[in-house]
Amino acid sequence: MFQIHNLTYRYPNEQEETLREVNFHIQEGEIFGLLGPSGVGKSTTQKVLTKLIKGYGGTVKYKGKDLSSYGKDYFQDIGVGFEMPVHFSKLTAEENVSFFKKLYKNPADTDELLKRVGLYDDRNKKVSSFSKGMKARLNFVRAMINQPTMLFLDEPTNGLDPVNARIIKNMIKEFRDQGGTVLLTTHLMNDVDELCDRVAFMANGAIAEIDTPKNLKLKGSERTVTVEYLKGDSAQTNTFNLDRIGSDETFLSIIKDYTVLTIHSKETTLEDIFIEMTGVKIDE
Template sequence: MYQINKLVFRYPRNKEDTIKGISFEIKKGEIFGLLGPSGVGKSTTQKILIKLLKDYKGQILYKGRDLKSYGPSYFEEVGVGFEMPVHFSKLTAEENLNFFMKLYSSTVDVDGLLKRVGLYEDRKKRVSQFSKGMKVRLNFVRAMLNKPKVLFLDEPTNGLDPKNARIIKELIKEFKEEGGTVLLTTHLMNDVDELCDRVAFMADGRIVEISTPKDLKLKYGSRELDMEYREDERLKRATFSLDKLGDNEEFLNIIKNYEIITIHSKENTLDDIFIKVTGVTKDE
């Protein structure tokens, strides 16, 4: 869907490039996570892809064509979910959506979507009366309004309770199943783990790691297994290499003769990988 080649970007007043020659691809129908701490260039990359920033070097192809060659019609195919609320607060949710809907040539079943995210009953309320979570859900509806082919989502579940976060994640999965492509920016690694097919970690304007969450966990985890078992009423711990585990006499002995309390492979979490590959504490 997108091919990004040697992308470089510098803000007009900056002395240093914010994006330092990144190359990656977003495949059609995948959920791609762009991760990293604050100020590494994630938002800038996203702004370039949604044409908010234009003076970049390098090449971006969207469906095989230079992104720069697309006019406003590009946004018929693209939905953008901003992190902050983007609604006219003195208009109702329905008035906000009706206004934006009229700007697109095809639109989604808004009432249906409002029902799914639990805002249908509140559609006639002014947005200024909405809670933060309601505004976040309305943001999602706004992003989906034009039946997009590509969704850019920035922290789509931030500020939502677990029930509503689950609904939004289900809708993102459904969007993908119907052939949609998603670029997701979030600091909630559980969301990344659950949703993303591939992720790219950014640090200092560069992509430092790009792969599937599973491969990254294997790559950065140790091929070991931790277990706890009970021997003579005492809790004991043991660690074994996963290589040729079936031939490990000690492991087989424990399995056969003792009560196993817990057993875990020592793969890393995405949180650990985040810290490891970006070299900083996770703060975004």
């Protein structure tokens, strides 16, 4: 869907480049996570790909054609959900939706979208009365309003309770399963783990690592498993080598003769990988 080669960009009046030879591609029909701490160039990269920024260096191709060769029809093909929702606060949700529908040739069934995100009964209320979570859900509806094939989402579940976050995540996966492509930026590693087919970590304006969430976690994992079990009235814990666990007599005895409380492999988390890849320092 996208091919990005040696992408560079420096904001006017800035001495240093925000993007430094960024290279990655986004496959059609995948959810691609672009991760990193604030200020490393994630938003700038999204602005380039959504044609909000021009004058960049390198090459960006969309569906095999140079991005600069696309005109206004490009915006019929993409949906964008910014992190900070921008709505007409003095208009109702229905009036907001109706306004933006007129900008597109092939708008979606917005009543159905509003029902899916739980805003249909509130569609005639002014957006100024909406909570942060309601505005975020309306923002997602707006991103989907033109039935895009390419979706750019920045913190789509930020500010949502678990129930509404689950609805949005299910809709994102449905969009992917129906052939859509997603570029997702978020600081919520659970969302990344659940949604993303591949992730790229950005650091200092460049890509530090790209892989699937599973592979990234396996690379940094210890090959051990920890078992917590009841021995008499007390809980005991033992750790075993995962490669030899099938022939480890102590392990086999524990799972046969005692009540097992928990078993956990020593798998690293995406949060740990985020910190390592991006060089973020944590104050102890």
